[in-house]
Amino acid sequence: MKKTVLLGALTVAGLAATAASAATLDDVRARGKLNCGVSTGLPGFSNPDANGNWQGFDVDFCRALAGAVFGDGSAVEFVPLTTQTRFTALSSGEIDVLARNTTWTYSRDTDLKLDFIGVNYYDGQGFMVPKSLGVSSAKDLDGATVCIQTGTTTELNLADFFRANNISYEPVPIETNAEAQQQYLAGACDVYTTDASGLAATRATFEAPADHVLLPEIISKEPLGPAVRHGDNEWADIARWTLNALISAEELGVTSANVAELAAAPTTNPEVNRLLGTEGELGAMMGLDAKWAVNAIAAGGNYGEIFERNIGENTPIGLARGLNAQWTEGGLIYSAPVR
């Protein structure tokens, strides 16, 4: 038995599980649930509702992944993580996939031993200032006091930007978005900087959103994407192609409403047929069911639906698709072909 001395004691209490064996898929299957790391609370991306159910853009990716693996979008355990604990949770095997709006960077991919499986949101760091300040460009911010959230790439970008433009600033590092927002609104800082999506989401909940403007400069590239442990290529493939399937589904017009109908019988579009498993044996190549993509889409809709429901223009967050539109619409969201 692969049970160490300590584990023996703990399994009596049913509190321990062995994990991090080479094949994540087997572990996930044995457990019957996907463990998905999300943020402890980020408007639009992951937050619990009054019933205690997690909701949001990142959360829906996890549900889709659970759909692909189990055919059941409810088979997910959400593990709330802070910026400090997220990478360790992944490398120790506490979670199977990290969907916690994490920026894909070189050192995280190599040194921290993560594998980013793609980008589900193209973001960039922006600035928000009160309109009354009369600032129209981030380069006018010489001497400004800037509120930032710590533990992210944000503070590095900020340091680089001000250094490159040879202007000075005073950083006010804040642990949570809520505190940063309170400080900014009380005028303790002139500028609030974080990912542009976060700024828009935050501004939308102000008492007077029109009194604040987002500056035109986006000072960094923040490709946010889910990550898995380094070294398990099979599992990385499953996560990667689940994301790709959601993106392709939007491109091909497959939605949660029509997916069951389209998957019932082969359609005239071979691309749709391959995606939905009515043609070929694509699922089996990853060790999944032929209907993996159908189940992933049925769990929460295609990429566009997930976007619109959680952070789209009709939500309080109110983000436009922008860079995150399909490539056919001038955006960057582009899936490798499913064939």
Place this chain on the structure above:
Amino acid sequence: MTTLTEQPEKGFRLSQLIYDTRYRSLTIQVVATILLVSIIYWLIANTIANLAALGKEFDFGFLSSRAGYDINQTLIEYDNSMSHGRAALVGIANTLLVAFLGCIMATIIGVIVGVLRLSKNWVVARLMAVYVEGFRNVPLLLWIILIFALMTESTPQPRDFREGGSASMILWDSVAITNRGIFVPSPVFHSGATLFGIITLLGIVAAYVYRKKSLQKQLLTGEPPVSLWIVMVSLVAGLAAVFVLQGFLLPGEQSFNPAITLNSPELGGFNFTGGLQLRNSLIALWFALSLYTGAFIAEIVRAGILSVSKGQTEAAFALGLRPNRTMNLVILPQALRVIIPPLISQFLNLTKNSSLAIAVGYMDVRATLGGITINQTGRELEGMLLLGSFYLLISLLISSGMNFYNNSVKLKER
């Protein structure tokens, strides 16, 4: 069957290791050592295996790589091109600063509140009780967050200081209280500053020696010493005269060139510039730590004063000592013996609690080394080890100081 007449066997038997009290303690200690060593070995072996499995190395090299992030309050020189190690030092300096300030203020608050709680004044005693219970029974983290937010909300923004704004600077336009912190004038030292510093030091030493001499004289002759007030006033007056005189004598453009001038804060583009900024995060953390720890110290002080029996006070009065001398010469020295040990452990708590600085964005060592650095480099094992050792070192220093004090004031018993 054994009889009492049987002779005890000579020599050493193995069973003596268990039965004989002389050897048993040795056995137990050897077993404990073996257990401890094997546990430590087990932990280290596991760590090595885990690090190997993750492909990481145990390496402090990250300390010399470029940090890349900025810190707002830097007591030692720092910018983002310096190393992570340097950033950790900046954090250590910040931790020590807030811990030092906090210990002083907490003691002041604690002593005042502790005494006032014993006051016969009903309103004051109740108010103090409410303060003590309120702070003792709510988590410190909440107080830190609340005090920070309260300070931000209740003080004016820098832009309110502009023409026609609602706020203005105080103390002849030299101090500005804003919700980003308190801006005070900073001293600027000129060429004569060193000389003046030396003169000041000499003056203080002279005054101290003089005072001491006159106290000794009192012991010998009973002649009342020169009052402390007079010594202090003459010291200050003398130094002021030197300062003014030096201002006229020193070469310079103007006729009066003081050795030290003040640089007052002025409202710049976004914020006050010049002067010294006491950031809100520092003040909020300082206040929160002092108020929280002060509540505990107040209880210690109260218990200390109550522990001195009433007979001592009465005896002092019977000797004809005035109330304040009774306090200074009779009650306090006895109460202090009870107060100091728990007081020091409160200082220790305060220092450790300063690690909550991150809640208000104060860049202490937990936020730099234990926060951003670990997060950017992924060296949690090494970082946490350093962080833990730092706090351990501080607390060992403080507690050895406490032991030293305890031994020195211990009632000498037979």
Place this chain on the structure above:
Amino acid sequence: MSETHAQSVLYVRDTMLPQQEPPITQKGAVKWVRENLFSSWLNAILTILSIYVVYTLVSHLYPWFANSVWTAGSLGECREVLAVEGASTGACFAVISDRWLQLMFGFYPSAFYWRPILTFVLLVPALAPILYSERVPTKMLWFSGLYPFLATWLLWGGSFWVPLLVIAGFVVGALLFIAGSRINLIVATVAAILGALFWWLFAAPSINASLHHMVGQSRAESILQEATALRAELAPELAALEARKKELEPVIAAANAEKAALVEAVTAEGSQDEEAKAAFLAKVDELQVLRRQDLALAAQIVNIQQEMSDARALLSSIPTLPTLEEQLPTLRATYKELEAALPSALRGLRTPNQAPDGTSAEDLNALNAALSAKSNLDSAELAIASIYGQIGIVGLEPVNSRDFGGFMLALVIGLAGISLSMGLGIMLALGRQSNLFIIHTISVAFIEIIRGVPLIVWLFTASLLLNYFLPPGTEFDLMLRVVIMVTFFSSAYIAEVVRGGLAALPKGQYEAADALGLDYWKSMRLIVLPQALKISIPGIVNTFIGLFKDTTLVMFIGLLDPIGLSNSIRATSDWNGIYWELFVFIGLLFFVFCFSMGRYSLYLEKKLQRDHR
């Protein structure tokens, strides 16, 4: 006689004057005020200052509390209500009425709320014999002893035999001790400890597994049928609920639109329309009812989805059992074969990285093959064990400790920390007093290291580093890791409290015990510890209060304690931007709890002082 009297004294009054009222300054309220508030200049200044402080606080806070809004669905609606009522400031406690269950229980399934409640209710009889020892029969101590197991079982659920198996370990230890004490006490102790450890580490897990296996095997068929039936049954129910939720959506949207129109009407300049105000407030109430319905429906839907998901998991996993069990011997044989073929230097390694430098490529390949065979074997075993572990449960439905949150989490961590640390704390205190050099040194080092480092660093150690220190591949519950660390932390503090108690005992007690010829453990158990622990109880209660307050730090490692939850609540678009109300509520709850505990410890202190006179 009367004459002389008349000559020497001019006038003698022979009736008593009626008793006069004391001067106004010397009686009643005035006297009290004079003596207590204005007895001196300093006192007068202090009094006036205090009254001013109180007045400032009240005048600032009163309107905020007085105008508070308790019914609203979001912060925006709160602001609307305040605007309609014409209040410039006001608290939005609607967030509390919306989320208070979450702040109390976290994500614990609402159907099982009775379990934590019962656990905390049972805490009272469990603590009674310890805290009110003179009024409660000593036999109740048995219940106190059993309580931790009962509480664990109630909170986490699982099969009823699990706590019994753990208790059986103590019984095994006790039996061995009794048997061994005929030979020698030390042998008995060692045998008892080893026996209990063997039981917990090897016997109990396999008994547990085989019980689950047995029950699971007998049930597998019926569970399959039940699951199929359940899914068939639930599917239409789910559809019906979803349809009802769909129906509700336009109703809510319409009500929202009406409300928006009303807001405009009321807040329009100069409008003093009382009727519209009343209509608006009624609309808000109506909306609230609708939203509650919607929320309840959503909860039902999620519950059904969860049930269906569980059924689906069973349906897909149970049929794989026969195949898995069939494969097992083959997998085992393959692994044994490959392992045996390895060179001895490579045997027992857990990753290829551990292979010594200069290992040939061939050997490395063999190692990789063996390792992958092992991982196959492990996952098959794990799969079988976990399926039986699911279907063989007889008892309460298991609840994941990730679902713990809010005050319940703070209480569970605090209580577990204190109760688990008692034993270790007492041992450390005795160790620190011991005159065995090594034992003394180890105890002092442990206590000082734990106390010298802030709890937050220990918590980060629990969340980031504990996995490094345990065998590779071990992964267990974050909450358990936190409890372990908190236990170490509080045991160092308890040790110091108990040491104080030990030091407070008069030396005569130790000497008397020695004079009676008791050995160390007997003198400790029968004479010293009962007295020392009794003196220490107030200190232990204070340690608990401190620990309970410190549980708020777990938010930094992602556990959702009340403060952590308040951040999550503010991340929802409804409540983004709310600030003070949540903190006030959380602070108040902590205050009530800690204050009453503190009062209790004061009462104990007083009572104990009387005992000693």
